[in-house]
Amino acid sequence: MRLVIATCAVDYEGRLSAHLPTATRLLMVKADGSVSVHSDDRAYKPLNWMTQPCELRAEPGRWVVSNPKGETLTITIDEVHLDVQHELGADPGLQKHGVEAQLQELLAANPGFLSQGLRLVRREYPTDIGPVDLLCRDAAGQAVAVEIKRRGEIDGVEQLARYLERLDLDGRLRPVRGILAAQRIKPQAQVLATARGIECVEVDCERLRGAGVERLTLF
Amino acid sequence: MRLVIATCAVDYEGRLSAHLPTATRLLMVKADGSVSVHSDDRAYKPLNWMTQPCELRAEPGRWVVSNPKGETLTITIDEVHLDVQHELGADPGLQKHGVEAQLQELLAANPGFLSQGLRLVRREYPTDIGPVDLLCRDAAGQAVAVEIKRRGEIDGVEQLARYLERLDLDGRLRPVRGILAAQRIKPQAQVLATARGIECVEVDCERLRGAGVERLTLF
DNA sequence: CTATATATCTCGTTG
DNA sequence: CAACGAGGTATATAG
Structure with missing residues (x-):
């Protein structure tokens, strides 16, 4: 898992069009390739995301995440405040009693x-x-x-x-x-x-x- | 926003009972007090979470998050691999065209x-x-x-x-x-x-x- | 506050 | 692969 805190703008084009003006956010890249963008509130829902399967092309200052359906998530990065990576390994998964x-x-x-x-x-x-x-x-x-x-x-x-x-x-x-x-x-x-x-x-x-x-x- | 990567077990008691065996995961604590637990896959959904409003009592080795409805999320921490904090500020929010x-x-x-x-x-x-x-x-x-x-x-x-x-x-x-x-x-x-x-x-x-x-x- | 409708819903299971 | 149902759904909005 890669965690990046960056000042960035985000654009999603797919099932709808969405735009996030420039601000500081958490970018999370998971081992399955999925990417999510989190603000500093709401535990559950990312501001924006792309689920697996998808591909991340990371150039400096600009990430483009696309999936086979033709949806794209474009992250324009102004400044990086943190960039760390850590291997978590597979998760044993949730046991629930409905x-x-x-x-x-x-x-x-x-x-x-x-x-x-x-x-x-x-x-x-x-x-x-x-x-x-x-x-x-x-x-x-x-x-x-x-x-x-x-x-x-x-x-x-x-x-x-x-x-x-x-x-x-x-x-x-x-x-x-x-x-x-x-x-x-x-x-x-x-x-x-x-x-x-x-x-x-x-x-x-x-x-x-x-x-x-x-x-x-x-x- | 506080980001902790830790080897931990998680228990949720509330609308249902759920248990996560010990493994290494990301713990995300947001400015609104909400807490989420992420594995290294799935962009959108946390393994477990507690939405705002809730309260986090963090002792060493054990976090207990509870909300006014009496639901609790208990995180038992074995080992901390990363612990960073960063202020993101308010987010301007998503502009979407549905x-x-x-x-x-x-x-x-x-x-x-x-x-x-x-x-x-x-x-x-x-x-x-x-x-x-x-x-x-x-x-x-x-x-x-x-x-x-x-x-x-x-x-x-x-x-x-x-x-x-x-x-x-x-x-x-x-x-x-x-x-x-x-x-x-x-x-x-x-x-x-x-x-x-x-x-x-x-x-x-x-x-x-x-x-x-x-x-x-x-x- | 409750009730209702929506969601890039996600995520499973089943045919 | 599509369809159907459930979700700790979460989240916004109207009453």
Whole structure:
């Protein structure tokens, strides 16, 4: 990794045109050839960048980074304040434990949490436009499709509505109830869900983790 | 901005739990207090980060970054290979010329490009769930709502469908035609649009820029 | 402040 | 390779 702090102007031509007036910034060149330009705020997003694969042609006072798609990043360098290089080696990578997968696991184990008397038929129940997270039957034997999201937004409602359309074509399932389950459901999504006849359940992950086990032992 | 290259392990606890085993990485501390951890690949995305507002407590061998939401980033440092600091000052910021705004401008000037004889009524025509990009009238005097996207995807179709629902409540507009315009429209979106009675138009930005002017001078 | 839409989104997985 | 979905999305803007 090469780190350069320089007073520079930057121009990007590609999916859009963008220009950065002259100022002092960090230029980061990584081992995979990628280049990014950082200002002194915002942890996450570079001001400008070029992802791998790309090629850097560094002349004094002017770097041109281009990629096979024909996008170019031109860095015009006025003054270099720092220029260091260090080999980092390969990174072992991030181990993460996601929320949506966990939610699905917990709700699959405790569907009664979503609606009294719900029983799981199958996780990832297939339709021709993709799998429904949970297919259940309620106490009355009616089929219930459950879409699980970390955050309930309009997309999730529309997605579930499309699944319901599909599932309703199956005589053995019709008519199918729909439940959108999420840690938090946005008002707009609530409204749309109601209009589509879809129920919304906000799930408290902590309570589910604790109470879920209790329920299992109780019934 | 402070740049540290260190052999370190990283743990994030917050919206999820994540762990980075010990390896050599770049730690970047910005003037706004934000912290990011970079490996030697990927220009854009840090391995881990904490956005402003947050607070860094740096003891030797252990940095703890926490934010008001109770999320924490813990960096356990084995060895420091580089530690430099440099004041960059405020950045003048990026000047960009986006695609969607440009598309809207061009199509507003040349609605006939979307459909023969289309005339613009108003840009950003308001509805109670948000503004429609363009409201037009076609040659027959029928109202036409146009949704403009850089890329046409399912979301865009659903969004336009919701607008059409709304606009159709207005007796002076009903029945309203819908056109989804984008540089490229994905097959799934095409299918859904057709099912919803929405027309799709793929717009070649280059041709529009050139031909748009020709059209204006011709008619 | 919350809610919404956008992004040179990035990044994975899947067909 | 394209398409689709998720993201600790981040980020800007409107209400």
